[in-house]
Amino acid sequence: MRYNSPFYFDAEFWLATIAINGFGRIGRACARIILRSPTRKLVAVNDLADRQTLEYLLRRDSVHGGFEAALDGVAFSSAPSPDLCDFGGAEIVLDCTGVFTRFSDLKAYIDRGAKRVVISSPSDDNQVEIAPPLSAPKAAIVSAGSCTAHALYLLCGVLSARFGIKGVLATSIHSYTSDQRLLDSRNAEPRRGRSSAINLIPVVTSAAKNLIRYDESYRGKAAAIGLRVPTADISLMRAVFLLEQAVDQAEINAAYEGAQNAALAFSREPKVSTDIIGSAASAIIDASLTMCCRNLASVGAWHDNETGFASRMVELAQIPT
Numbered sequence: 001m002r003y004n005s006p007f008y009f010d011a012e013f014w015l016a017t018i019a020i021n022g023f024g025r026i027g028r029a030c031a032r033i034i035l036r037s038p039t040r041k042l043v044a045v046n047d048l049a050d051r052q053t054l055e056y057l058l059r060r061d062s063v064h065g066g067f068e069a070a071l072d073g074v075a076f077s078s079a080p081s082p083d084l085c086d087f088g089g090a091e092i093v094l095d096c097t098g099v100f101t102r103f104s105d106l107k108a109y110i111d112r113g114a115k116r117v118v119i120s121s122p123s124d125d126n127q128v129e130i131a132p133p134l135s136a137p138k139a140a141i142v143s144a145g146s147c148t149a150h151a152l153y154l155l156c157g158v159l160s161a162r163f164g165i166k167g168v169l170a171t172s173i174h175s176y177t178s179d180q181r182l183l184d185s186r187n188a189e190p191r192r193g194r195s196s197a198i199n200l201i202p203v204v205t206s207a208a209k210n211l212i213r214y215d216e217s218y219r220g221k222a223a224a225i226g227l228r229v230p231t232a233d234i235s236l237m238r239a240v241f242l243l244e245q246a247v248d249q250a251e252i253n254a255a256y257e258g259a260q261n262a263a264l265a266f267s268r269e270p271k272v273s274t275d276i277i278g279s280a281a282s283a284i285i286d287a288s289l290t291m292c293c294r295n296l297a298s299v300g301a302w303h304d305n306e307t308g309f310a311s312r313m314v315e316l317a318q319i320p321t
Contacts, residue, residue, distance in 0.1 A: 015039060015040070015041055016039065016040055016041065016091050016092055016317055016318065016319065017041050017043045017089070017090045017091045017092070018034055018040055018041065018042055018043065018090060018091070018092045018093075018094060018317055019042075019043060019044035019045070019046070019085075019087035019088075019090035019092070019093050019094070019114075020042065020044070020045050020046070020093075020094045020096060021045075021046040021047075021082065021085060021093060021094070021095045021096065021097055021100075022046070022047060022095060022096035022097030022098065022099075022120070023045050023046075023047040023049070023054045023057070023058075023096070024047075024096060024097075024098075024178065025177070025178060025306055026096045026098075026120045026306065026309065026310055026313070027045075027047070027094070027096035027120075028057060028058050028061070029064075029306045029307055029309075029310035030094050030096060030310045030313055030314055031045070031058060032058070032064070032067055032069075032307075032310075033280075033307075033310055033311060033314045034314060034317075035069040036069075037314070040314065040317060042071075042074055043073070043074060043075065043087070043088060043090050044074060044075045044076075044077070044087040044088060044090055045074055045075070045076050045077075046076075046077045046078065046079050046085050046087070047076075047078065048078050048080065049078075050078075051076040054076065055071060058071075062232065063232050063233045063277060063306070064233075064277065064278065064306075064307070075087075075088060081100070081105070081108075082095070082100055082105055082106060082108040082109050083105075083108040083111075085108070085109065085112070086112065087109075087112070087113075087114070089113050090113075090114060091114065091115045091116070091319060092114065092115065092116050092117075092118070092317040092318075092319070093109040093114045093116070093117045093118070094117075094118050094119075094120070094313055094314075094317065095109070095117060095118070095119045095120065096119075096120040096313075097120075098120060098121045100119070101119060101121050101122070101123040101124070101125065101128065101143070102123070102125050102128075103123075103125045103127035103128050103141060106119065106128065106141050107141070110140055110141065114140075115140065115319045115320070116140055116141075116142070116316070116317070116318065116319055116320055117140065117141045117142070118131075118142055118143075118144055118313050118316045118317060119141075119142070119143045119144065120144060120309070120313060121143065121146070122143055122145055122146055122149070122206050122209070122210050122213075123143045127141070128141050128142065128143050129141070129142045129143070130142070130143045130144075130145050130210065130213045130214060131143065131144060131145070131316055132145070132150070132153050132214040132215070133150050133153065133154060133263040133264075133282050133312050134261060134262060134263050134312075134315070136318075137316070137320065138320050138321075139320065140320055142316060144309065144312050144313045144316060145210045145213070145214065146206060146207065146210055146309070147235065147282065147303060147305040147308060147309035148172040148174065148205055148206075148207040148224070148226070148235070148237065148305075149206065149207045149210035149211055149214065150263070150282035150283070150303070150308070150309065150312060151172075151207075151235075151237035151282055151283040151301050151303050152168075152170050152172075152207045152208070152211050152222075152224065152237055152239060153210075153211055153214050153215070154263060154264045154282055154283040154301070155168075155170075155237065155239050155283060155285075155299055155301055156168060156211065156215075156218065156222070156239075156241075157215075157259075158255050158256055158259045158264070159241055159243065159252070159255065159297065159299075160217075162255045163243045163244060163245055163247055163251075163255075163297075164243060164244030164245065165218075165221060165241055165242070165243060165244070166221065166242040166243065166244055166295075167221045167222070167241070167242040168218075168221060168222050168223075168239055168240065168241050168242070169222075169223055169224070169239070169240045170207060170208065170222070170223070170224040170225075170237060170238065170239040170240075171224070171225055171226075171227060171237075171238045171239075172205050172207055172224060172225070172226045172227065172235060172236075172237055172238075173227050173229055173235060173236040173237075173238060174205075174226055174227065174228055174229070174235040174305060175228070175229060175231045175232055175233050175234055175235055175273075175305060176196035176197075176201075176228050176229070176230060176231070176232070177228075179192075180192060180196035180201075180228065181193055181194070181195060181196060182195060182196060182197055183195050189203065189204065191203065192228075196228060196230060197230050198230060199228075199230065200227060200228070200229055200230075201227070201228040201229075202225060202226070202227055202228075203225075203226040203227070203228055204225075204226065205224050205225060205226035207224040207226070207237075208222040208223050208224040211224075231273055233273075233277060233304060233305065233306055234273035234274070234276045234277060234302065234303070234304055234305065235302070235303055235304075235305045236273070236300055236301070236302055236303075237283065237300070237301045237303065238289075238298065238299075238300050239298070239299050239300075239301075240296065240297070240298045241296070241297045241298075241299070242295060242296060243295045243296070243297055244295070245295060246294045246295050247292050247295065247297055248292050249290045249291065249292050251292075252290050252292060252297050252299065253266070253268075253285070253287045253290050256285040256299075257285075257287075262280070262281070262311075262315075263281055263282040263283065263308075263311075263312065264281065264282070264283050264285070265279070265281040265283070265284040265285070266284070266285045266287065267284055267285065267286060267287065268287045268288070270286075270288055271284075271286060271302060273302070276302045276303065276304050277304060277307075278304060278307055279302075279303070279304045279307060279308055280304075280307055280308060280311040281303060281304075281308055282303050282308045282309070282311075282312060283301035283302075283303055284301055284302040284303060285299065285300070285301050286300045286301065286302060
């Protein structure tokens, strides 16, 4: 089955006007969510591609299927940088370019009238607040982090609260993305230059680094690696925990089942990756993948690395108070 999107809003019903800069995979995933939402209104899109191409890519998606929505009231532009974007007074800007991560660049949106900016990439700039899933940051400029960090954060949070964590080693088994190559090509990170369509490719991931930015208590306790696989969407976070007490499979699964929310789901049904397409959750615990040996526990969580992450971004599309 395909999951319905359980939107999470902690504000009263109100209409937020939103602009998107960067209409790639994440930008279009955000647009689909916004255009279906009664509390969000898409008013502008900025991308270097032309409007006709962008509308076509939104309507016809090889992974998520067709999507019909009226874009008559949406303004399209092709400004190359935030300081040149004119979004006509949009309250929220979702920067999905993956390029602009510095506060000094992003502040241009605020200077032009936006009340909040949410970026789709991690930022090393300490002036950009990083927001974990379902949080309510106060800053005007925030980073949603990454889909892998979201999954790892949710996995860690439940076990830390229930059993205590001494350490965690995580592997993000992640679909290929548009920055990879179909055929072998040169790349600063050699393995990323190899064909994504026929290889399993170990890569560097920022999941543990961002986990620590979400919660400093994990410093010195977490490490992660990525493995890109030849699928177009859906990822699996596999994490091995060293806990402060001995546990069994039933205890681990019960802890996750009782902690479900809009970002964290739990399933006892045996699933494969295509079953997860369209899920708004950032981590879907697969009960059958849980393994334990004394105080070691291995947990597996699926997530739609496009829709799930975009859902967390749209949730942050609220005016800070």
